[in-house]
Amino acid sequence: MTNLTNEPLFRLFILKIKADKRTNFAEVGKKNLLTSIENESGTLAMYTGHVDDAGTDNRVVELYQDEANYQIHANSPQFKAFREVAGKVVVEQSQIPLTPLILRQFGSGLRSVDSEKIYVALTEFDMNPSDVTKFQSLLSTEIKNSLKTDSGTITLYLGQEKGDESKLILFEVFEDEDIYKKHLQTDYFQEFINQAKSLIKGQKSEIVKPDVMVNHGEFSYEK
Numbered sequence: 001m002t003n004l005t006n007e008p009l010f011r012l013f014i015l016k017i018k019a020d021k022r023t024n025f026a027e028v029g030k031k032n033l034l035t036s037i038e039n040e041s042g043t044l045a046m047y048t049g050h051v052d053d054a055g056t057d058n059r060v061v062e063l064y065q066d067e068a069n070y071q072i073h074a075n076s077p078q079f080k081a082f083r084e085v086a087g088k089v090v091v092e093q094s095q096i097p098l099t100p101l102i103l104r105q106f107g108s109g110l111r112s113v114d115s116e117k118i119y120v121a122l123t124e125f126d127m128n129p130s131d132v133t134k135f136q137s138l139l140s141t142e143i144k145n146s147l148k149t150d151s152g153t154i155t156l157y158l159g160q161e162k163g164d165e166s167k168l169i170l171f172e173v174f175e176d177e178d179i180y181k182k183h184l185q186t187d188y189f190q191e192f193i194n195q196a197k198s199l200i201k202g203q204k205s206e207i208v209k210p211d212v213m214v215n216h217g218e219f220s221y222e223k
Contacts, residue, residue, distance in 0.1 A: 004221040008044060009070050010100040010159050012122075012169060013060040016092040022055045025089045030113060030212045032082040037111070037214040040076070042069025045105065045155070045215035047173070049120055049208035059122060059208050061157070061171050063103070063215075098159030098169055101136045103221040104143060105155050112213040118154070119177040120210050122169070126202035129165040138196050139170075140222060145188035152179035155215065166201075173213065 017025050033046045042065035050058045064070040073079055112118055127135060139158060146153070155173035174180040183189060 002219040004065075004103070004219055006066060007223065008100055008103065008221065009062075009064040009067055010098040010103070010157070011062050012096040012098060012159075012171075013058075013062070014092075014094040014096070015058040015060060015086070015090050017056050017058060017089045018091060019054055019056050021089040024085060026055070026211060028082050028085045032078045033212040033214050034111070034113075035078040036073055036076065037216065040069065040073055041216070042066070043073050043216075044219070045110075047120070047155075047171075047213045047215075048211040049213070050211065051206050051208055055209075055211075058211075059206070061122075063100075063157070096169070097162040099162055099223070100157070100159050100221060101132075101168075101223045102140055102143065102156065102158040103219070104153075104157070105215055105220075106153055106218050109217040110154060110213055110215045112210060115210050115213070117176045118210045118213065119174045119180045120208040120213075121172045121174075121180065121205060122208050123172075123203065123205045125168040125170065125200055126166055127168065127199050128201070131199040132160060132165070132168065135168065135196055135199050136223075138192055142188055142192035146183065146186065150179075150183060150186070152176070153183070173210075 029048055033048065036043050036046065044065055045063040047061040048058065136158065143156060152175040154175060157171040159169045161167040
């Protein structure tokens, strides 16, 4: 597994779009992601999905090797085509820059479009900033233990909001829901929860229905 030494560029977007433009938005977004992951080695991963049945409330997670590689992507023809459509379709947008704390990807590379099997969870934790390091350490230990027995995990990212250090974002991608549920029942996950629950002041979880999810395969980063 490749260990990254420099901090990647990590962001979460919340995009609300016009319902009648969903098909056009999805198509240009698919071309943007699939082309970018093939042509841009510094675009480490891109994930798009929605949390509502109509597909109007979207989530986008992006990971770039650094700012320079993001600029390569931002100036690509496929992104410019996406941006042109998005400018007419997106009615509300939030960008959440994140400091990556733990990043893990598994497998040889992901190219998934409209999967009905992949299971994606996005969780926001609220805690005292002074407790973040302890929470990160507990999660890191849980991940290391899970690697001994678990299979079917694709992505685990933990980031801290740059605008609000009391907020942590956990992004998880599994091959299917059964694998996710099995993971929740393991002894090491239960131990993590028991040790971490006193640190968590609030928690909000979303299940993200996957649209396009791509990455370059396994790597590891920890701040």
